[in-house]
Amino acid sequence: MSIAVGHEIPVRTVTVDREGMKPMAIILRDPNPIHWDQDVLRALGLDERPVNQGPTNVAYLWDALTEWTGSVEAIKKVAVRFVSNALADEVLTAGGTVESVDSQTGEARCTVWLNHADGSPVLRGTAVVRTS
Amino acid sequence: MTASVVLRERLAGLEFPTGSLMVPAYEDWIARDTIGAPPGEDGLLHPGWTLFGALRAAGFDLERIIQLCGASWDDGVVFGETSIEQVQPLRVGVEYEVNGSFLDVQRRTGRQIAEFDVVTYEVRIEHDGETVTRCVNSFVIPRRRTA
Numbered sequence: 249m250s251i252a253v254g255h256e257i258p259v260r261t262v263t264v265d266r267e268g269m270k271p272m273a274i275i276l277r278d279p280n281p282i283h284w285d286q287d288v289l290r291a292l293g294l295d296e297r298p299v300n301q302g303p304t305n306v307a308y309l310w311d312a313l314t315e316w317t318g319s320v321e322a323i324k325k326v327a328v329r330f331v332s333n334a335l336a337d338e339v340l341t342a343g344g345t346v347e348s349v350d351s352q353t354g355e356a357r358c359t360v361w362l363n364h365a366d367g368s369p370v371l372r373g374t375a376v377v378r379t380s
Numbered sequence: 381m382t383a384s385v386v387l388r389e390r391l392a393g394l395e396f397p398t399g400s401l402m403v404p405a406y407e408d409w410i411a412r413d414t415i416g417a418p419p420g421e422d423g424l425l426h427p428g429w430t431l432f433g434a435l436r437a438a439g440f441d442l443e444r445i446i447q448l449c450g451a452s453w454d455d456g457v458v459f460g461e462t463s464i465e466q467v468q469p470l471r472v473g474v475e476y477e478v479n480g481s482f483l484d485v486q487r488r489t490g491r492q493i494a495e496f497d498v499v500t501y502e503v504r505i506e507h508d509g510e511t512v513t514r515c516v517n518s519f520v521i522p523r524r525r526t527a
Binding site for chain 2: 263265268269271272275276278279281302303304307314320321323325326327328329330
C-alpha cells in the first residue's frame with residue numbers, strides 16, 4: 249500500500265442495526281438497558297431509539313481501516329474519544345486522513361472519525377497502521 | 381481528603397482477578413452480522429474483539445467496575461475514551477488470559493456535568509504470557525449535576 253500525507257481513508261457507511269444491539273449486549277456482557285429497553289429510555293427522558301453500544305461504534309472504524317489497508321494485521325493502534333451517542337437506525341460514516349508517515353518503519357499515523365449523517369462527531373481519534 | 385482522592389487511593393493499582401476469553405466461530409459470525417462487517421480473514425476474529433473481549437472477559441465486569449467506583453448505571457455512567465493496541469490479531473477458538481488493573485481516578489468539573497470522575501483502567505489480553513492486545517479505557521462517572 250503506497251500512501252502519502254493527506255491521503256483520505258475511503259469512507260465506509262453503515263446503518264446502526266437496532267436488533268443487533270440485543271446480541272451485542274450479550275457479547276459484551278453489557279447490562280445497560282439503554283441498548284434495548286424502550287421503557288427505560290422513556291423513563292430517562294431520552295430519545296426512544298436505543299443507544300448503540302460504544303464498542304460497536306469503534307468496530308465500524310476498525311472495518312473502515314481494514315477495508316483500506318486490506319488486512320486486520322496492518323492495524324497497530326486505535327484510540328478514540330466517545331463524543332456522542334449513535335442511535336438505532338442512524339446512518340453513520342467512518343473515515344480518516346493520513347497525518348504522517350514514518351519512512352523507516354512504514355507506519356502511518358492517521359486521524360479517524362465516525363460521524364452522524366449531519367457530519368457531527370460520534371467518535372474522534374487516531375490510528376496507527378503499517379503500510380509496508 | 382476529598383472523595384476522589386480516597387477513591388484513587390483505593391483503586392489505583394488494584395489488580396483485576398484474571399479472566400479468560402475464548403471466542404468460537406459462531407460468536408464472531410454473530411458479532412460481524414451485528415456490525416455489518418464482511419467475513420473475516422482465515423481464523424482471525426473481528427478486530428472489534430480487542431475491545432469486546434476486554435469488556436466481557438476482564439476479571440471485573442462492567443457492573444463490578446462501576447460498583448467499585450461507588451456508582452451505578454442509574455448515575456449516567458458513560459464511556460469516555462479507549463486506546464487499543466493490537467500486537468497481534470485475536471484468533472477464533474484460542475484460549476486467552478485476561479488481566480487488568482485500575483490506573484487512575486481524576487475528579488473534574490464541566491459545563492454539562494458539574495462534577496465527575498474519570499476512572500481509567502487497563503486490560504491486557506494475553507497468550508503464553510505475551511500481550512496480544514492492550515486496552516486502556518476510561519469511564520465518566522457523574523458526581524454532581526449542573527443545577
